[in-house]
Amino acid sequence: MSDEKKTLLKVEGLTMKFGPRGRQNTVIHNVSFEIGEGETFGLVGESGSGKSTIGRCIIGLYKPCGGSIRFQGEIMEPGEMRREIQMIFQDPMASLNPRKKVGDIVGAGLDIHKLYKSREERDELIGSILERVGLSRDQANRYPAQFSGGQRQRVGIARALIMNPRLIIADECIAALDASIQAQIVNLIRNIQRETGTSFLFISHDLSMVRYLSDRIGVLHRGFLLETGKPDELFGHPVHPYTRNLLSSIPSPNPIVQLHPEEHYDYETSGIVYENGTWHTVGESSSHLVLCTDDEYVKWGAGK
Amino acid sequence: MSDTAEVILEIKDLDISFRSSGETIHAIRGVNMTMRRGETMAIVGESGSGKSVTMKAAMGILPDNAVINGGSVLYRMESGSEPVDLLKADTGWLRDNIRGRSIAMVFQDPMTSLNPTMSIGNQLISAIRSHENISRSEASGRAVELLEEVGITDPVRRMRQYPHEFSGGMRQRIVIAIALSCNPSLLICDEPTTALDVTIQDRILDLIISLQQKRSLSVIYITHNLGVVARVADYVNVMYAGKIIETGTIFDVFYDPRHPYTWGLLSAIPDGESSDELYSIPGTPPVLSEEPVGDAFAPRNPYALEIDFKEEPPMFPISETHAAATWLLDERAPKVERPRELNERIEKMKREASEYVR
Ligand SMILES: Nc1ncnc2c1ncn2[C@@H]1O[C@H](COP(=O)(O)OP(=O)(O)O)[C@@H](O)[C@H]1O
Ligand SMILES: Nc1ncnc2c1ncn2[C@@H]1O[C@H](COP(=O)(O)OP(=O)(O)O)[C@@H](O)[C@H]1O
Ligand SMILES: [Mg+2]
Ligand SMILES: [Mg+2]
Numbered sequence: 334m335s336d337e338k339k340t341l342l343k344v345e346g347l348t349m350k351f352g353p354r355g356r357q358n359t360v361i362h363n364v365s366f367e368i369g370e371g372e373t374f375g376l377v378g379e380s381g382s383g384k385s386t387i388g389r390c391i392i393g394l395y396k397p398c399g400g401s402i403r404f405q406g407e408i409m410e411p412g413e414m415r416r417e418i419q420m421i422f423q424d425p426m427a428s429l430n431p432r433k434k435v436g437d438i439v440g441a442g443l444d445i446h447k448l449y450k451s452r453e454e455r456d457e458l459i460g461s462i463l464e465r466v467g468l469s470r471d472q473a474n475r476y477p478a479q480f481s482g483g484q485r486q487r488v489g490i491a492r493a494l495i496m497n498p499r500l501i502i503a504d505e506c507i508a509a510l511d512a513s514i515q516a517q518i519v520n521l522i523r524n525i526q527r528e529t530g531t532s533f534l535f536i537s538h539d540l541s542m543v544r545y546l547s548d549r550i551g552v553l554h555r556g557f558l559l560e561t562g563k564p565d566e567l568f569g570h571p572v573h574p575y576t577r578n579l580l581s582s583i584p585s586p587n588p589i590v591q592l593h594p595e596e597h598y599d600y601e602t603s604g605i606v607y608e609n610g611t612w613h614t615v616g617e618s619s620s621h622l623v624l625c626t627d628d629e630y631v632k633w634g635a636g637k
Numbered sequence: 638m639s640d641t642a643e644v645i646l647e648i649k650d651l652d653i654s655f656r657s658s659g660e661t662i663h664a665i666r667g668v669n670m671t672m673r674r675g676e677t678m679a680i681v682g683e684s685g686s687g688k689s690v691t692m693k694a695a696m697g698i699l700p701d702n703a704v705i706n707g708g709s710v711l712y713r714m715e716s717g718s719e720p721v722d723l724l725k726a727d728t729g730w731l732r733d734n735i736r737g738r739s740i741a742m743v744f745q746d747p748m749t750s751l752n753p754t755m756s757i758g759n760q761l762i763s764a765i766r767s768h769e770n771i772s773r774s775e776a777s778g779r780a781v782e783l784l785e786e787v788g789i790t791d792p793v794r795r796m797r798q799y800p801h802e803f804s805g806g807m808r809q810r811i812v813i814a815i816a817l818s819c820n821p822s823l824l825i826c827d828e829p830t831t832a833l834d835v836t837i838q839d840r841i842l843d844l845i846i847s848l849q850q851k852r853s854l855s856v857i858y859i860t861h862n863l864g865v866v867a868r869v870a871d872y873v874n875v876m877y878a879g880k881i882i883e884t885g886t887i888f889d890v891f892y893d894p895r896h897p898y899t900w901g902l903l904s905a906i907p908d909g910e911s912s913d914e915l916y917s918i919p920g921t922p923p924v925l926s927e928e929p930v931g932d933a934f935a936p937r938n939p940y941a942l943e944i945d946f947k948e949e950p951p952m953f954p955i956s957e958t959h960a961a962a963t964w965l966l967d968e969r970a971p972k973v974e975r976p977r978e979l980n981e982r983i984e985k986m987k988r989e990a991s992e993y994v995r
Contacts, residue, residue: 379834380805481921511683512861516905516917523914538834545907545915568909582839584864586906588887589990591868597840 338369341532342391342500346400349386349556360386361556362607363400368500373526373533375547375564377540377579383556384536388502391534392420405499416446419493421486423505428489429477435488436473439463442496458495466491466521483514487521494525502534507542515539519546540583544568549620552576555600557607562621572615572623572635574598574605605629642673643716645823645855646695651708653690653699660926664690666879666933668708669952672855672872674716674822679858679866679887681902682876683922688859691876692825696740697723697731714739714822738768741816745828747808750815751800757784757811758796764818783814788844806837810844817848824849827859842869863906867891872958875899878923878933884952885959892983894975895961897940904979916978932964940965940973 349361361383368374376384389395391402396411404415419442422428429438440459442448449455460470466487477485486506493501503522507515519542526533537543543550544564551561552575560573571577578598585591600607610624615635623635630636653665665687672678680688693699695710711720714734723735744750752760761780762773769776777796784792787810800808809829816824826845830838846869849856858869866873866887873890875883875898883896894900904916920937923929932938935945942964944950953966965973974980 379836483921512863512905513683513901513918514921516915520914520917540835541907541909544909564909579836582835584835584839584842584862584868586863586867586891586903587986587989588867588891590986590993598836 338372340367340403341370341372341405342368342534343403344387344391344400345403347387347390347397347402348399349383349390349395350398359556361390361397364553364556364558365400366551366558366561368532368534369548370499371526371530371532372548373535373546375543375550376534376536376553377538377543377550378553379538379579382553384553385504386556387553388420388504388534388536391500392418392502416442416496417499419496419498419501421489421493421501421503421506423508429485431477433476434473435468435475435477435480436463438477439473439488439491439495442492446496448496462491462495465494465525467517481514482510483517486510486514486518490518490521490525494529498531500532500534502536504536505538507537507539515542522546540580552579555607557610557624559607559610560621560623562615562618566615566618566621570615570621572621572633573625574603574633575600642675643713644671644711644720645674645713646670646672647709647711647720648691648695649709649711651691651694651710652706653694654704654706655700656702656704663925663928664879665694666925668876668879668881670874670881670884672857674713674855675853676872677849677856677858677870678872678874679860679870680874680876681861681863681866683861685922686876687879688876689827692742692827692857692859695723696736696742696825697726697728698736712740712823737764737816737821738819739821740823740825741819741821743809743812743816743824743826743829745831747805747812748800750812751808753800756797756799757803761796761811761815761818764815768819779818780814783818784811786817786848787811787814788840789814804837806833806841809833809841813841813844813848817852820852821854823855823857825857825859828861829858830865831860831862838865845869863891863902875902878929879925880933880962881952882934882963883961885955889956889959892987893959894979894983895955895959895966896963897938897965898934899961900975900979901937903982904976908982908985916976932962942970 345365347361347364350357350359352358364387378384390397393412393414402409436459439462440455443455443458449458459473463470463473468484468487507518510518523546535543535546547564549561549563550567552559554575560576568580571580575598609626612622613625613630613635615621615623648668648670651665651668655662655664668691682688705724710723712723713720758780761783762776765776765779780796781792789795789810830841860866870887873885873887874881877898883890883899890899894903901918907915918937923933931947932945932950935941944964950962950964952960952962954960964970
């Protein structure tokens with residue numbers, strides 16, 4: 334991708350540990366990836382694999398213990414927050430203050446950064462962003478409790494979008510919604526991304542939505558990024574045994590064609606040691622990469 | 638799946654309202670379903686469509702503010718016995734014979750079914766001893782066997798552990814072990830894997846399928862994941878606004894869906910190929926504090942006919958196993974085709990299926 338698009342975000346060797354000194358638990362191991370201008374990078378992995386932690390390091394909620402995060406070419410200070418990077422959360426209700434009117438929730442960022450000259454300008458900005466996400470202007474005067482789950486997620490998107498971000502981190506932002514509402518929100522995200530050229534880090538455990546939305550996908554397991562590639566590369570020719578297991582576990586809506594994992598993947602007994610892996614390109618592709626040893630590379634048939 | 642097996646559960650014209658803060662919500666508006674012994678049935682639909690309430694009614698665990706307006710839930714406890722109407726049964730009898738006995742339930746969040754302050758061994762032992770007069774040590778031996786059966790390794794040691802010491806998938810296995818401890822005939826799984834990762838989901842579904850075969854259980858899955866339905870079920874009931882709007886075998890519903898709502902649900906699944914806009918059903922489900930006029934789906938239905946806004950459609954039979962409640966199936970209705978994209982998708986699924994079988 335970097336050959337086509339300018340790099341917006343570059344994460345290199347990101348490492349994150351939690352816990353008291355001496356008994357620290359490494360949660361993110363030396364993770365590197367890039368997101369181009371206007372690109373959507375999908376991050377998938379089971380719960381506890383470290384997806385949210387990576388998102389929080391980028392947005393500045395956590396201070397990484399190692400590695401660097403570059404935004405528009407500049408190294409970000411650990412814990413630095415930028416207006417250009419915004420976040421959409423999973424549970425719209427938990428992230429919206431129930432006692433505040435929706436207009437004030439959406440306008441909070443404008444208020445903090447004093448991004449308007451008059452009350453009228455502020456209300457206009459809020460009104461137009463509400464319309465942009467499929468709500469009406471007069472809903473600014475309502476409270477979150479009066480909104481459905483899908484509408485609240487629209488509020489969450491409006492609150493991020495109003496800051497004109499260059500990068501939006503969407504952490505499981507459709508997980509709590511019904512299938513038909515999920516599709517509405519995913520379409521909204523895609524349209525916004527096409528119109529504004531905003532980049533997205535789309536974090537989800539819903540692999541089919543990630544496939545649909547992403548330009549490139551990264552597979553995370555136990556804090557290691559194991560494989561990255563374009564959706565067709567990853568779904569068409571998954572190389573890492575973990576990725577293969579993950580993809581074949583998705584139940585298909587075709588009653589007769591159910592893939593089923595050939596065998597259940599268990600890291601402890603797999604014989605694979607993630608720490609020993611280095612990045613290898615798969616076949617001829619410059620975008621399809623897998624973390625493995627030279628021996629595993631041959632064994633998994635990644636060279637072809 | 639065999640249509641000669643006896644009917645184990647038959648729900649007829651179930652009608653339930655809720656009273657809450659001065660409002661009446663007509664949550665279940667005439668539900669009918671039939672299930673035979675050993676079958677797997679799925680109920681799908683958006684949240685609020687009435688899936689859980691229907692099953693709670695079947696177990697006699699409706700909340701106090703529920704009002705049963707009518708209908709019956711006929712359940713045949715043992716093979717060859719007379720069916721009993723669970724809606725008319727006495728609460729004490731239900732507690733002693735049905736709930737957690739003949740019918741067991743597994744919920745989405747295992748933590749709601751487990752006691753965080755009690756070791757899982759003690760929870761299993763007390764579940765076993767609550768319906769069987771056996772010694773503690775005998776029950777303990779049975780508990781170990783059950784844990785083994787649901788795939789928990791090193792069960793003797795793990796008996797002493799507490800729920801928080803297990804992962805989400807392992808906790809759900811423990812809940813399944815507790816559900817099985819009473820040797821139920823019918824297992825109701827309400828979104829059993831919704832909170833789990835796909836790899837764990839796959840293993841839990843495998844587990845339920847294998848237990849079902851071993852113990853000849855009848856299983857009802859409540860889910861909104863159509864992939865899960867296609868993977869596990871024999872029959873599907875699609876619910877919308879307190880009614881079943883399409884019913885059939887999984888082959889009927891996935892390869893030949895007839896209700897526009899089912900079309901919408903199937904179209905909204907990303908198929909991994911087209912990069913066009915994802916199909917989404919416009920609007921949101923109705924609030925059932927007001928009685929819908931005509932078909933409850935009409936305002937969201939791009940194929941709605943004039944009559945849909947006036948009169949509720951009956952269930953139109955399509956085949957012996959397949960029926961749908963849409964006026965499009967009335968002989969007077971204009972001929973309406975399924976959306977082209979969905980038809981292409983179905984054709985592709987059928988092609989893949991025939992290649993898969995060969
Ligand atoms: N603030 C924190 N303190 C301690 N441990 C944490 C914290 N945040 C996350 N973790 C741990 O880091 C791991 C990864 O968590 P998370 O990033 O939330 O995973 P995911 O989003 O993929 O489910 C988990 O084991 C979690 O317990
Ligand atoms: N305890 C309750 N009080 C009031 N209304 C209820 C209650 N439980 C369920 N309902 C209503 O019944 C409808 C169906 O709920 P439910 O069966 O839980 O839906 P789902 O299909 O998501 O399982 C919902 O619209 C809900 O508002
Ligand atoms: Mg997370
Ligand atoms: Mg429910």
